[in-house]
Amino acid sequence: xxxxxxxxxxxxxxxxxxxxxxxxxxxxxxxxxxxxxxxxxxxxxxxxxxxxxxxxxxxxxxxxxxxxxxxxxxxxxxxxxxxxxxxxxxxxxxxxxxxxxxxxxxxxxxxxxxxxxxxxxxxxxxx
Numbered sequence: 001x002x003x004x005x006x007x008x009x010x011x012x013x014x015x016x017x018x019x020x021x022x023x024x025x026x027x028x029x030x031x032x033x034x035x036x037x038x039x040x041x042x043x044x045x046x047x048x049x050x051x052x053x054x055x056x057x058x059x060x061x062x063x064x065x066x067x068x069x070x071x072x073x074x075x076x077x078x079x080x081x082x083x084x085x086x087x088x089x090x091x092x093x094x095x096x097x098x099x100x101x102x103x104x105x106x107x108x109x110x111x112x113x114x115x116x117x118x119x120x121x122x123x124x125x126x127x
Contacts, residue, residue: 001113002036003076007069008107010058015100016042019067022097029091030071033082037072058105067101079110 011019020040027038043066048055054066073079086092 001075002116003073003079004111004113005071005073005079006109006111007067008054008058009067009069009101009103010055010060010064010105011067011101012061013063013065016065018100022100023069025097026092029086029089030082033085034078035071035073035082038069039071040067040069042067057107076110076112 023038023040027035027040030038043054046054046066048060054060054068058064058066060066071079073082090096
């Protein structure tokens with residue numbers, strides 16, 4: 001079964017294009033190392049909670065936007081191998097790719113899928 005790495009982070013809103021460019025560059029490297037899908041989502045409707053929320057989790061500042069992303073791998077083993085290669089790759093070092101966000105507030109983790117249901121598109125369904 002596939003394996004998923006998930007991420008939640010706060011990006012200064014003014015850095016959206018810089019983040020998008022870095023995400024595209026890194027997506028190509030993740031795919032080179034075995035990832036099968038990389039998704040980056042810019043917060044659009046991310047409410048502040050009273051007990052918990054994405055904004056609270058990343059200590060969101062007024063001039064920042066929450067980003068939610070995930071990487072799908074064929075297996076945990078491929079993910080572990082890919083991450084090891086990523087850490088050793090000179091293209092992935094902070095001096096080569098400065099992060100346009102505060103990495104200390106990024107939340108991440110690896111997840112084993114337990115349910116994966118997809119809707120099937122038919123020829124008459126809107127895309």
